[in-house]
Amino acid sequence: SNAFYHPIARTVQDIARQHNYDVIIASSDHRYDNEKHFCEAVIRRPVDGVIMVPTHLTDEDIDRFIAFTQTPVVALGQHIKHPEVDVVWSDDEKATWEAVTWLIKERGYAQVGFLGVPDEYPPGPRRWRGFTRAIEHAGLSVEPDFIFQGDFTLESGRRAAQQLLARRNWPPVLFAVNDLMAIGVILELQDAGYNVPDDIAVMGFDDIPEAFIIRPHLTTIAQTPVDIGQKLATALFDRIEGRVSGSKRELECPYALVPRQSA
Incomplete structure (x- = not known):
């Protein structure tokens, strides 16, 4: 597994605990069938909110998911253009x-x-x-x-x-x-x-x-995975707890060059 995601998941869990929520984690391994299976599982077993890192899901897939579940969704990745999904991204x-x-x-x-x-x-x-x-x-x-x-x-x-x-x-x-x-x-x-x-x-x-x-x-x-996790979780709880409604927000995260010995 890619360690880049570990601090993101841990930060989301920490913030969820502050709101007395539990977190269920599913890995897609960047496969479309796994991403669709996750959506189908959430449709069968509703949750209060979803944070996703979709690789293959289209805006149409996400639109159908939201229509079925009426669940707030926050995504990592600037390729997500859905008008109701808050997006956390880095340039x-x-x-x-x-x-x-x-x-x-x-x-x-x-x-x-x-x-x-x-x-x-x-x-x-x-x-x-x-x-x-x-x-x-x-x-x-x-x-x-x-x-x-x-x-x-x-x-x-x-x-x-x-x-x-x-x-x-x-x-x-x-x-x-x-x-x-x-x-x-x-x-x-x-x-x-x-x-x-x-x-x-x-x-x-x-x-x-x-x-x-x-x-x-x-x-x-x-990249800044802790900041990414904080922005993802905070955006989701803004939606769940009614502090924010309406169209999508875009939340940009910083990056930095780290010179070391390999180049």
């Missing part, structure tokens, strides 16, 4: 642009590789746009041989590193759209006898606890 496209620009201008890398995810995962297109904008802004070109794809898991980072190892030319630095994949890349390269960052540098996104455990420590973009 990860801008964060990616800033990170890649920093790698080029401040760290002096002449080219940057990219380890992304399929477009069906909502952060994927945003972070890809941030990457390509930064490359173009620097007067560079996107090298197809330096583009890899995973699925947010550590194992997919290892697979991407195996593909990298099979190629003759490497980028001097690889930007991964989350920390787990970046860590998978580092571990696979180290197992093959290579040094990070001497042979290739690696940067991630999220700043999960493992980013400071891996050697070298992972350079990354830190």
